[in-house]
Amino acid sequence: MLAVGLLAGQAAQAFVFTLDNPSQTVVRPASGSVQVLFNGTIVFGAGETFAGNLAVAPWLDDGSTSLGISQLCPGSICSNGGSGLVFALLVQSTDTLGLYDNNQLNSGPAYASVTANLATGGTQRILVPISVNVVDSVPEPGTLALLGLGLVGLGFVRRPMAA
DSSP states (O other): OEOOOOOOOSSSSSSSEEEEESSSEEEEOSSSSSEEEEEEEEOOOOOHHHHHHHHEEOBTTTTTTTEEEEESOTTTTTHHHEEEEEEEEETTTTOOOEEESHHHTTTTTTEEEEEEEESSSEEEEEEEHHHHEEOOOOOOOHHHHHHHHHHHHHHHHHHHOOO
């Protein structure tokens, strides 16, 4: 997904920020936590540098809670550009099920944003809409079928033998 840059009084530059999968679904863990990884690409044009600003804030639609950030621009992708892990969110076993995208709070989706210092002296910020849908695990049909067969088998074993 290609993001649209917001300019601060400057002409378009070669600065690019994209995410490979900005909308993700994750199964809430029974215990502990799980990371939701957002991989992408940050490219700086000639003379452009990272402005030290990567922001991520996905809230539950009713605004009651947000997902934690477990990694924010690890390595040198933000500072030097490149492709790979841009940030990771942490989903805990205690997190509320639902869509984390900030729609209700901001009347629009949550964004991951990166700001660059341009060679011309201004700044440019690129926003990419993100969302994480936290769902509960559902047993596979085969698992339920095996459980049913086991219960039927127990019923036959417990049935009194006719003499």
